[in-house]
Amino acid sequence: xxxxxxxxxxxxxxxxxxxxxxxxxxxxxxxxxxxxxxxxxxxxxxxxxxxxxxxxxxxxxxxxxxxxxxxxxxxxxxxxxxxxxxxxxxxxxxxxxxxxxxxxxxxxxxxxxxxxxxxxxxxxxxxxxxxxxxxxxxxxxxxxxxxxxxxxxxxxxxxxxxxxxxxxxxxxxxxxxxxxxxxxxxxxxxxxxxxxxxxxxxxxxxxxxxxxxxxxxxxxxxxxxxxxxxxxxxxxxxxxxxxxxxxxxxxxxxxxxxxxxxxxxxxxxxxxxxxxxxxxxxxxxxxxxxxxxxxxxxxxxxxxxxxxxxxxxxxxxxxxxxxxxxxxxxxxxxxxxxxxxxxxxxxxxxxxxxx
Ligand code: PMP
Numbered sequence: 001x002x003x004x005x006x007x008x009x010x011x012x013x014x015x016x017x018x019x020x021x022x023x024x025x026x027x028x029x030x031x032x033x034x035x036x037x038x039x040x041x042x043x044x045x046x047x048x049x050x051x052x053x054x055x056x057x058x059x060x061x062x063x064x065x066x067x068x069x070x071x072x073x074x075x076x077x078x079x080x081x082x083x084x085x086x087x088x089x090x091x092x093x094x095x096x097x098x099x100x101x102x103x104x105x106x107x108x109x110x111x112x113x114x115x116x117x118x119x120x121x122x123x124x125x126x127x128x129x130x131x132x133x134x135x136x137x138x139x140x141x142x143x144x145x146x147x148x149x150x151x152x153x154x155x156x157x158x159x160x161x162x163x164x165x166x167x168x169x170x171x172x173x174x175x176x177x178x179x180x181x182x183x184x185x186x187x188x189x190x191x192x193x194x195x196x197x198x199x200x201x202x203x204x205x206x207x208x209x210x211x212x213x214x215x216x217x218x219x220x221x222x223x224x225x226x227x228x229x230x231x232x233x234x235x236x237x238x239x240x241x242x243x244x245x246x247x248x249x250x251x252x253x254x255x256x257x258x259x260x261x262x263x264x265x266x267x268x269x270x271x272x273x274x275x276x277x278x279x280x281x282x283x284x285x286x287x288x289x290x291x292x293x294x295x296x297x298x299x300x301x302x303x304x305x306x307x308x309x310x311x312x313x314x315x316x317x318x319x320x321x322x323x324x325x326x327x328x329x330x331x332x333x334x335x336x337x338x339x340x341x342x343x344x345x346x347x348x349x350x351x352x353x354x355x
Pocket of ligand 1 (some may be wrong): 011074075076077100144146147148149168188
């Protein structure tokens, strides 16, 4: 079955039809219990767990120096689980390039000392931030690989002499990336890797030694680090969805091919936004996001009309985040070229009528 609409939602986001079909088949009534009805300690789920860890590791290009942790609680829980585990008695530093970095900073401040290492807030988050100061004895520098609301993306990890922690939620496994150079990378699965309920954390194993022994095992990364992340009952369906996504990604040619396609799609949409003065995106060219593209009609009164007409034409999920307004198109791994071409044609048609 084909999608009748083009979905640009920021997450949960669209899935490839082939993945949806595999999930439907997995959930179809059968004589045997389906995978979501069977024990997560049983043989069938253990095979899922093994292949999923292996594929995440392979796709991210990391070796045994990093642990693959499959957790619960969304990327947001990492905003506090990270400082609890790694910054118990030391300050953490944050590079702030948008909404999510600020959220991570605020959350870390509820746990301990957290300082701003650099910020582009004064420029309305339209550019990257430089590292200006790192406190003595700093536990880690946290950055947001891709700011999903402001549409600002680091091309590569920033340079610092302290461990790097990256919120990769909205760009995880969307292009080749030097994950082995990043000490901790974390992401919710619901954008590029399937459905909500699973959070992936890639963590350099030697950092596990810094975890305070008095931390509750329910928050301690070491509880998940071995034993295939099966400390408690996992989000079974989200694990199966991530596995199907990774298989699909390999069929697409892997991260090289996917990254190239993602890049081309975004470039086409930015070209359409920049073509005339009718639309605009204020982010500096070198850090415009490939994943989330916020844009505004220059006459902002046209936003509501655009959204209504777009929806009538089957283009959905284009409303900007409530804190930013305007429009936003999210172009994650499962987005299609057809959707982007249809959106661009619709934007041109809209401009002809209201420009
Ligand atoms: N970080 C980033 C960059 C995000 O885009 C989001 C969600 N949109 C989050 C964190 C929070 O993710 P979750 O809802 O999985 O907690």
